[in-house]
Amino acid sequence: MSSPAMIDRYRWWEIVLIYCGIALFLAFVLSPFVEGFLVSLKPLSQLFSSPYRFWPENGSFEAYRTMWVSVPGFGRYIFNSFFISIIVTIVVLCLVIPASYAFARFEFRGMGILLGAFLTVNMFSGAVLLIPLFRLMRSMGVLNTYLAMIVPGVAFLIPSAIWLLRTYMIRIPQELNEAAYMDGASHFYTLRRVILPIAMPGIIVVAITTFIGAYAQQFIFALTFNSKTEYMPLPVGLFAYFGKQEVIWNELMAASFVGILPAMVVIFFLQRYLVGGLTAGAVKQ
Amino acid sequence: MSVQKSTVIFAWILLLPAVLYVMAIVAYPLVDTFILSFTDASLRKTTNWVGWVNYEKIFNATFAEVILRTFIWTFFSVSIKMIIGTFGATMLNAAVPGRSLFRLLTMPPWIVPMAIGIFMWGWMYNGQFGMISGLLQRFGLTDGPVAFLAYGSTAFWATIITDVWIGVPLVTIYFLAAIQSIPKDLYEAAWTDGAGRFYRFRRITLPLMVPAIITMSMLSLIATFNSFDIIWILTQGGPSGQTTTMIIDTYQTAIGSKKYGEGAARAVLICIFLSLFCFAYFRVTRRLNPEKRA
Numbered sequence: 001m002s003s004p005a006m007i008d009r010y011r012w013w014e015i016v017l018i019y020c021g022i023a024l025f026l027a028f029v030l031s032p033f034v035e036g037f038l039v040s041l042k043p044l045s046q047l048f049s050s051p052y053r054f055w056p057e058n059g060s061f062e063a064y065r066t067m068w069v070s071v072p073g074f075g076r077y078i079f080n081s082f083f084i085s086i087i088v089t090i091v092v093l094c095l096v097i098p099a100s101y102a103f104a105r106f107e108f109r110g111m112g113i114l115l116g117a118f119l120t121v122n123m124f125s126g127a128v129l130l131i132p133l134f135r136l137m138r139s140m141g142v143l144n145t146y147l148a149m150i151v152p153g154v155a156f157l158i159p160s161a162i163w164l165l166r167t168y169m170i171r172i173p174q175e176l177n178e179a180a181y182m183d184g185a186s187h188f189y190t191l192r193r194v195i196l197p198i199a200m201p202g203i204i205v206v207a208i209t210t211f212i213g214a215y216a217q218q219f220i221f222a223l224t225f226n227s228k229t230e231y232m233p234l235p236v237g238l239f240a241y242f243g244k245q246e247v248i249w250n251e252l253m254a255a256s257f258v259g260i261l262p263a264m265v266v267i268f269f270l271q272r273y274l275v276g277g278l279t280a281g282a283v284k285q
Numbered sequence: 286m287s288v289q290k291s292t293v294i295f296a297w298i299l300l301l302p303a304v305l306y307v308m309a310i311v312a313y314p315l316v317d318t319f320i321l322s323f324t325d326a327s328l329r330k331t332t333n334w335v336g337w338v339n340y341e342k343i344f345n346a347t348f349a350e351v352i353l354r355t356f357i358w359t360f361f362s363v364s365i366k367m368i369i370g371t372f373g374a375t376m377l378n379a380a381v382p383g384r385s386l387f388r389l390l391t392m393p394p395w396i397v398p399m400a401i402g403i404f405m406w407g408w409m410y411n412g413q414f415g416m417i418s419g420l421l422q423r424f425g426l427t428d429g430p431v432a433f434l435a436y437g438s439t440a441f442w443a444t445i446i447t448d449v450w451i452g453v454p455l456v457t458i459y460f461l462a463a464i465q466s467i468p469k470d471l472y473e474a475a476w477t478d479g480a481g482r483f484y485r486f487r488r489i490t491l492p493l494m495v496p497a498i499i500t501m502s503m504l505s506l507i508a509t510f511n512s513f514d515i516i517w518i519l520t521q522g523g524p525s526g527q528t529t530t531m532i533i534d535t536y537q538t539a540i541g542s543k544k545y546g547e548g549a550a551r552a553v554l555i556c557i558f559l560s561l562f563c564f565a566y567f568r569v570t571r572r573l574n575p576e577k578r579a
Contacts, residue, residue, distance in 0.1 A: 010381070014482070021376040022387050028369070029391055029453065032405035035416045039408060052419025081398070095306055098299035106296035114304070116567065121311050123559050125511035127532050128552050131321060131539045132314035155310035158303055187295045216399045219514045224540055235400030249408055256401040267396050271389055 040064070040253035047249055064258065067251040070241070073229055077237030078259050081218060084146060084233055088153045088214040089207055095154070096161040097203065101191055103162065104169035105177065115163075122159035126152055127220055137225050148225035149218060149233065157213050161206050168202030169195070204273045215263065234259045315556070321549035328543035339550035347526075348534070355530040358441070359509045362448045363502055366509075369449065370456030370501070371494070375486070377457065378464050388461070395454035403518045406447045410434050410519070437527025440520050444528050447515050452508070456501055463497035464490060496573045503566040507559060531555050 010018070039047060041059035068074055103115060126133065133152050134143075142148045172195060180190040196203075218233040226232065238259075241252040322339055326332045377388050394402055409416045412432025421427045433439040467490065475485050513532045516522060522529035522537060529537075535555065539548020 010379075015381060018376060018379045018381050021372070022379075022381075022384075025369070025373045025376055026387065026390055028450065029373075029394060031416070032402060032409055032450070033393060035409055036405040047414055049414075052414065052416070052423060054416070054419070095303040099303035102296040102299035106292060108293045108296050114300070118307070120560075120563050121307055123507045123511075123563050124311065124315065124556065125508075125513070125532075127511055127513040127536065128555050128559070129311065129314040129318060130536065131545050131548050131552065132317035133310070134540070135317065135545075136310070136314060152310055155307055158307055162303065187292070191299075212396055216514075218398070219400045219518075235398050238400065238404060252404060253408070256404060260397050260401055263398075264393075264396065267392070268389075271392070 036253045036256060040250055040257060042250055044248065044250055048246075061254075063250040063254040067241075067255045067258070070248060070251055071237075071255070073232075073240070074237065074255060076230065077232055077234045077240075078262075080146075080231060080237070081215065081234035081259070082262070084149050084153070084218060085211050085214040087146070087150050088157065089210045091150070091154045092157050092161055092210045092214075093203065093207060096158055096165055096206065097196070097199075098191070099158075100162045100165035100169055101195060103166045104172075105174075115166075118159040118162055121156075122163075124156075126156055126217060130220070130224055134224060144226050144228045144231065146231055149221045149231075152221055152225075153214055153217050156217065157210050160213070161210050164209065165199070165202055165206045168205075169199055172198050201273055204270065208267065208270055208273070211263075212267075318549045318552050318556070321545055322553045324546045324549075326545040326549075328545075335546065339547050342547060343550055343554070351526075351529055351531055351534050354441075354528075355510065355532075358445060358528075358530055359506060362445045362452070362509045362512075363505045365445070365449045366452045366456050366505055367498055367502055369453050370460050371498070373453065373457040374460035374464055375490070377461055388458075391454050391457050393454075394451050399451060399514050400518060402451060403447060403515055406443075406450070407434075407519055410443050434520055435524060437524055440524060440528050444516050444519055447519065448509060448512055451515070452505060456505065459501050460494060460497055463494050467493045499569055499573065503562065503569060507562050507566075510555075510558065510562070531558075 038054065038056055038059075040063050041061065042056040043060070043062065046053065046057060103111065137143050137148050137151070140147075140151075142151065176194050176198070177190055180194050185193070215235075219235045222233050222236040226236075229237075238252060238255060241248045241255060323334060323336060324332045325335045325338075373391065377384060377391070408414075410418075410433040412418050412430045412435060415433075417433065418427070418431045421431060422429070431439065433443045471489050471493075472485055475489060480488070511532060512530070513536065516528050516530060516533050517536070520528045522533040531551065532555065535548050535551040538544050538551060
């Protein structure tokens with residue numbers, strides 16, 4: 001990728017201006033995290049005192065210890081969140097990999113309409129369909145179980161996953177398929193042994209975006225379809241830090257960071273795939 | 286590839302699981318919503334056909350306000366997202382040291398579970414002890430603490446800003462990709478003609494970003510219109526209904542008050558709006574790249 005720098009160099013004040021712009025942008029993006037982290041270091045008494053202090057005074061990681069005590073089930077919430085997201089991701093991948101391959105490789109009547117239909121589904125959020133979904137989950141007898149969050153979660157993540165993976169698979173050379181057919185390989189064998197390995201980077205991107213999406217959806221489905229603390233995912237479980245009198249903010253923030261840390265670490269290592277894959281998919285679309 | 290019968294069958298075998306799943310969990314509830322909206326279904330399970338009653342009930346002054354508010358909320362949220370996203374993408378595209386780190390640092394609001402980001406904003410908005418109010422007082426911009434979520438007008442903007450914050454990473458990365466797909470020789474030609482950096486941005490970058498901006502606004506419009514978590518966690522639609530959008534109102538009616546029928550009628554109305562947006566989206570994207578799409 002060539003950059004404007006190859007055309008003409010930045011003058012010193014342009015560089016200053018760019019860094020100021022980036023700083024301004026990142027300040028907006030990151031300030032809640034910075035503030036959240038500082039809050040997690042402050043003792044509660046310091047939080048509720050005027051005047052406002054930005055930096056913690058004799059800050060400590062005390063809240064990271066007490067948060068486990070004041071909400072005993074917290075570890076369970078983290079586990080639930082990861083468990084639900086991982087199952088949702090696996091099911092979505094199982095359904096979406098064959099479907100996007102079909103969309104990318106075969107031409108058949110009604111394909112355009114079907115693709116459009118999937119895109120349309122993408123636009124209806126779970127919130128709109130909450131009442132019938134509630135009735136459906138109730139009649140299936142899965143209210144207050146993991147399934148109540150997994151079953152609807154999968155459905156709303158399928159469409160965008162198909163669109164993203166399809167743009168990836170379209171770029172795999174058609175000749176590979178033909179060579180495999182020449183050698184007498186079946187459709188299924190070709191998909192499994194030829195296409196899947198090549199599509200792996202795309203599948204990883206879809207897996208990550210699905211995982212993130214699954215994590216994000218947990219709020220409304222869990223709020224409506226589940227009232228048992230043992231199955232509660234992290235986003236709803238965090239409400240446990242909302243006491244009768246006041247919110248235990250330092251522990252809430254500590255719990256938030258503990259909850260997101262594993263996901264952040266995974267994504268940090270996979271971000272190379274992520275940025276590349278998202279931008280590739282975005283441009284193609 | 287020649288379209289043989291076995292190939293078509295194989296394609297359908299691959300498609301069927303996903304299609305059936307989505308039909309069962311999305312299409313069926315969609316139909317169910319429509320049917321429910323003509324009944325008086327509630328928690329007590331007395332389900333009688335009541336015709337248009339639910340629809341007649343929702344068309345009143347309060348609900349007209351809710352609809353209007355939803356559109357204003359969505360309009361400002363999407364516009365601000367586009368402006369900040371364009372700004373961010375332009376800045377992150379500049380060839381300065383450290384830019385891959387800066388690009389990575391835009392991701393957190395998108396990666397983190399939404400509810401957690403919203404909790405963090407909840408604290409920032411806290412009137413007595415939050416950062417925004419604290420800094421405003423520190424710099425003498427306000428006399429006393431400002432409880433942003435306690436007053437309708439400030440709560441309205443507070444929820445918009447949080448929505449913008451959550452949406453900005455994806456918009457920025459999408460726009461960054463759009464900028465990078467602009468052919469470099471255009472810039473070189475303009476540079477040879479003596480065009481300055483700002484001129485090149487205004488005459489090349491911005492016009493060629495328009496398709497990306499339109500596509501992203503449409504997608505963002507739909508997501509924002511459906512936005513539930515942010516308002517629910519921050520204000521639950523309050524104070525005194527000043528942040529109640531259509532989605533929040535539907536949730537309160539259907540799940541809060543257990544009036545399934547009335548809630549369903551509201552959901553149908555939302556579906557109608559969404560379908561219109563969808564239709565517009567297809568029209569626009571087809572016009573933007575006419576050679577694509579089957």
